[in-house]
Amino acid sequence: MRVLHVISEMGAGGAEAVVAGMVRSGGDFGWESGVASGGGHRAEALRALGFTTFDVPVARRRASGVLRAASATRAAVRVFRPDVVLAHNVSASLVSRLATKTPIATVFHGVAEADLGGAARILRHTSRAVVAVAEASADRLRAAGLTPEVIPNAVFPEPPRVDRAAVRGLLGIGPDVPVALCPARLEPQKRHDVLLEAWAMVSGAVLLLAGDGSCRAALEQRAAELGLTERVRFLGTRCDVRDLLEAADVTVLTSDWEGMPIALLESLAAGRPVVASDVDGVREVLAGGGGVLVPRRSPAETAAAMAGLLFDSAARTAAGAAGLAAVERDHDPHTFMKSYDELLRTIAGGRG
Template identity: 35%
Template sequence: MRVLHVVTGLHAGGAERQLALLLRHLPADQEHEVAALTGPGAVARELRADGFTVHHLDMRGNRDLAVLPRLTRLIRSGRYDLVHTHLYRAMLYGRLAARLAGVRAVIATEHSLQSGVIEGRPTSRGVKALYLGAERLGSTTLAVSGQVAGVLGEWGVPAGRVRLLPNGVDAARYRFTPTARAAHRGRLRAQLGLPIGAFVIGAVGRLVPGKRFHVPLEALVRLPDARLLLIGEGPERAALLDRAARLGVRDRLVLTGERDDVPELLTAVDVLVSPSREETFGLAALEGLAAGLPLLHSACPALAELPAAAAPHARLLPSEPEPYARELALLATTRPGPFPVPPAVAHYDIARIATDLAALYRESVGAPPAAAPAVPAPAAPRTGREPAAPLPRGRSRRTAAAPSGRRRPGG
């Protein structure tokens, strides 16, 4: 089976990182390629390094309709059995292009829909009309949480066309032996200019207003010996730096930019914070728990849909500086962790999520279900010296040209 994933872009946002993670865990009898409408980024580099073909369509704006025939030609010439779209623009163009190319099995994952907001922007009547019109061209919409499924229902998407398939986390990727963890922690703190004995607050995500990273930044004022490590990139970078300077904490803020070594970076952190008021899933929170960190958060549907015992070291707080400063001061004094990985992480294990998605692909194209695989032994903690994994079947190390035959800029 050949599957083309159409995504708006491949910078290191939550949806893009989740796509890369899923692709690494889908079965070898399914061949997957990726088409990015807009420019490359850290995730494109990761995918190419893993051996996946990545096509770039060079879309130059939301209304660049010329991308539609290019994408249609790619789908037709690639003879894909199924098209899977991710994010709003890719959903609009990908579903239509798949139909024009004659592909009827079209799945969309809804990563970013909230009540009145999609991908951090307010939804207008026109956006909603376009969304619902494009939805009818597909076969199934996957909601990453019950909250997203609820919004889809409020918008009028028929319940029979919506399935719940949450995001997943690769718990083994965050598991290190004590020796390896200490080595990563010392090396990365030295590289990032973080004192080895400092209390380090970590946060992961796009630097956009909705993530509310100014909350831990303002809390930092009340924590004179703490540092804040923000892992991610985005349009709020300059504003955060300006605010840090005004608050007098510029020398205690570290911005890493886009990184593909988040599990290692989290070994340098003592607590993870996720202060956004709204999330569609809360992947960064799960990553912090997988790393054995205490978690302070303000919204995480992934945890809200589980009993409290599934994440005993997670604390739900109002998204304001004062409560975060209070809890962070307590953690700075006690310095707990690393903790055992909580049950919530196993519940969202990426291997299970990928197995469910692969089964849906087979169902969507009318293929017989796969034989039940043998249950693998639990992964051992990583030492940091493991050999590289062999290249899975069905992948190519080539970099694809765009459908016109002209070489596109690489990622």
């Protein structure tokens, strides 16, 4: 089965990690995989492994951009001749539908509540099947009149390249300093402003922000205003989050909304507990332990949860073990790939 993944970019985000894992694992299920995207380090890595990649300009929610992306995707389809297209997120679904009559399945990684109605209308007219990455996301789609499949995200194992001491040495952090890591784009959805307010209430620890985005300048200014310059590190976009997890004791996500964030699953798979906003797929993942849920936009409660894990090794160890067990039980990559294989073969078999 020839599967063409269509996605806006292949950089450091969670959906991009899913695509890279699916492409690398697809051969075990008889897939020949290609990726059409705006590029990024994950696309380069796949190309170096011999997988077919195509360059597609990012649509950026503009009509002219969508048309340019559709034209490039149409060219990719002519060359690759897929049996099925797997579009990741709504914009990729629209681009794919404009580009080809090949059967399309769309992975719905999530949108803001205000965008759900428009997203549902697009998906209704573009996709033969829609996959929600969490039950909560599926419920929202059902309320909008769709009938999604539910395939929870998986995390594809990636061993660290260096050990804890080496990573901390490179970062200039001592071996006994408590460290929290937030691996998230610096965009409004992720609410780093809430995290900084919370961090001002936690003393004696370092916060690593791995990601970049449109909010960076404002967040750096706010960190300075809060007197956090020495305790918050803006690391920019990183390709080594798995290594950074070795340096961290806890990870934190203060998002306003999420589907099922891969950063959370990667953290739990590395044995690192999570403090996270009580939203959709995050709630599902942490239902069996693995960290602490806090109300959205609640700096004080976020600070208390972070301090509780950073400075209590027994609580941290117990939460880390519970999270690792949950990932192994509920987010196994083989089960994940088998579910997609069955779905895509059904769709491809019904073409025409």
